[in-house]
Amino acid sequence: MIKRRSLGRIRWLLALAVLGAGALSLAGCGGEEGQVREAAETPVETFLTPSPSEIISLAGTPTPTFRPLELAPTPAVLDRQLADTDATRAARQRLVEQRVVPMVSDKAVIAAMLAVPRHAFVPTGYLDMAYDDHPLPIGYGQTISQPSLVAMMTAMLKLEAGDRVLEIGTGSGYQAAILRQLTDQVYTIEIIPELAGTARRIFDELGYGDIHATRADGYYGWWEFAPFDAIIVTAAPDHLPAPLTAQLSPDGGRMVIPIGPPGGYQSLWLVERHGEDISMERVLDVSFVPFTRETE
Ligand code: SAH
Numbered sequence: 001m002i003k004r005r006s007l008g009r010i011r012w013l014l015a016l017a018v019l020g021a022g023a024l025s026l027a028g029c030g031g032e033e034g035q036v037r038e039a040a041e042t043p044v045e046t047f048l049t050p051s052p053s054e055i056i057s058l059a060g061t062p063t064p065t066f067r068p069l070e071l072a073p074t075p076a077v078l079d080r081q082l083a084d085t086d087a088t089r090a091a092r093q094r095l096v097e098q099r100v101v102p103m104v105s106d107k108a109v110i111a112a113m114l115a116v117p118r119h120a121f122v123p124t125g126y127l128d129m130a131y132d133d134h135p136l137p138i139g140y141g142q143t144i145s146q147p148s149l150v151a152m153m154t155a156m157l158k159l160e161a162g163d164r165v166l167e168i169g170t171g172s173g174y175q176a177a178i179l180r181q182l183t184d185q186v187y188t189i190e191i192i193p194e195l196a197g198t199a200r201r202i203f204d205e206l207g208y209g210d211i212h213a214t215r216a217d218g219y220y221g222w223w224e225f226a227p228f229d230a231i232i233v234t235a236a237p238d239h240l241p242a243p244l245t246a247q248l249s250p251d252g253g254r255m256v257i258p259i260g261p262p263g264g265y266q267s268l269w270l271v272e273r274h275g276e277d278i279s280m281e282r283v284l285d286v287s288f289v290p291f292t293r294e295t296e
Contacts, residue, residue, distance in 0.1 A: 073197040079124050080198075082205050084117045091131035092118065099133040099148045106155045112181035113151050118144075120206060121172040140192050142289055144172040145234060149286065151178075156256045156270055156283070157230040159183050164225065166247070168218030169234035169291075173199030177208050179232070186211045187225055189218035191292055217294035221247040233257040236266040237291035240280075248273045262290035 096113045104110060119130035121144055126136045135143040154175070159165060159182040167176050170190035176199070180186045188211060190196035196215035203211045212225070218233075219241045226247035233244070236258040248255055253273045260266025266288060270281045 073193055074201050075194070075198050078198065078201055078205070080120055080122070080202060081124055081127055082117075082120045082202070084120070088117060088119050088131070095131045095133060095147060100151045103148055104151045104155045108159075108182055109151055109155045109178075112154070112178045113147065115181050116174065116177045117206070118147060118174055121174040121177070121202060138172045138195065140195055142171050142192065142195060144174050150175050153232055153234075153256045153268070154178055154182070157232060157254050159230055163229035164227075164249075165230040165232065166222055166225070166228040166244075167232050167234065168221075168244070169289075170199045170213055171195060171234060173202050173208075173211075173213075175232065175234055176211050176213065177203070177206065180208050180211050184210065187222050187228070188213045189216050189222060191215065191217055191294065219243065219291070219293060223247060227251075227253065229253055231255040231257070233291070234288065235291040236260055236262065236286075236288035238262070240269075240271065245271065245273065245278060250275050258286050258288045 092114060095118075096110060100110060100113050119127055121138075122130045122136050123138060129136055131147075133146055133148050135146045138144050157165065157179075159179070161183055162185065163183045164185040165179050165183055165187065167179060167186070167188040170176055170188040172195070173188075176186055176188040179188075188199075190199060190213070193215050196213065200213050203209055203213060212222075214222070216222075219237070221228075221231075221241075221243045223243070227249040228247055229249050230253065231244055231248055233256070238259065238261055240257065240259060244255060244257075248271070250273055255271040255273075256268065257271065258266040258268050264287065265285045268283045268286045270283055272279045272281075
């Protein structure tokens with residue numbers, strides 16, 4: 001049985017990036033001021049269960065609760081416009097120049113944002129907004145993330161060609177396609193079968209067929225293919241899932257993950273692993289859809 005909290009409620013990842021003096025903050029639309037302060041002032045430890053010392057002792061051990069993976073259904077009708085035209089390319093160029101270049105200096109990430117046709121990942125009803133710097137609904141209460149936030153989180157992973165990267169929360173498939181521009185070892189997991197199936201079909205149609213995508217509860221990672229040089233989580237759990245830390249490469253693995261209570265704001269963390277040492281840096285406040293769990 002799949003337990004989904006807040007299904008049917010769209011949580012906007014609308015974010016306002018403020019760059020300056022090294023400080024970053026991203027505010028989700030619909031959030032209250034008070035929630036921002038609450039997220040920022042909550043002690044780090046609140047979000048960390050198990051505690052950092054428990055995580056370290058778990059790191060390096062295989063995930064005990066690995067589940068078999070199911071195939072996702074492929075949609076009969078794909079509600080997407082896949083063709084890239086002069087108009088979509090121009091719109092994309094504008095978006096990247098105005099919203100990505102000011103925030104991200106990594107040239108490979110900028111090139112990836114210019115290359116991937118975001119409009120092909122959004123339902124056709126939202127085509128005219130595909131190159132606005134906003135999240136958009138993709139059905140099942142989920143959203144495709146805001147482009148500038150996708151670029152920023154991707155840059156934080158510091159990917160090099162050949163790195164093995166795991167994404168939790170395939171959603172539309174857009175973030176995975178961006179990752180695929182940077183490395184040919186992309187693994188992505190989505191819990192909602194219909195979204196996993198649609199993303200699979202788009203990957204195949206757009207030439208991203210070698211992205212490894214599956215439907216499962218990403219809490220457990222993808223143990224068969226671990227360790228990962230990088231892990232990116234695009235839904236917000238209320239703690240750092242120990243299996244993901246365990247599957248992060250001990251040789252400088254990087255994980256970008258929003259952690260915090262569902263609804264309102266969470267903190268985006270950069271986790272790094274060196275051997276059994278796990279370091280965590282809080283980067284900014286963000287608003288993500290909840291990380292859901294599969295129950296027996
Ligand atoms: N990266 C996506 C963003 C999708 S929103 C994109 O580029 O479009 C986050 C996604 O995480 C949703 O599709 C949601 O269903 C999924 N998700 C939530 N909990 C999950 C879990 N435990 N395992 C895998 N996917 C999960």
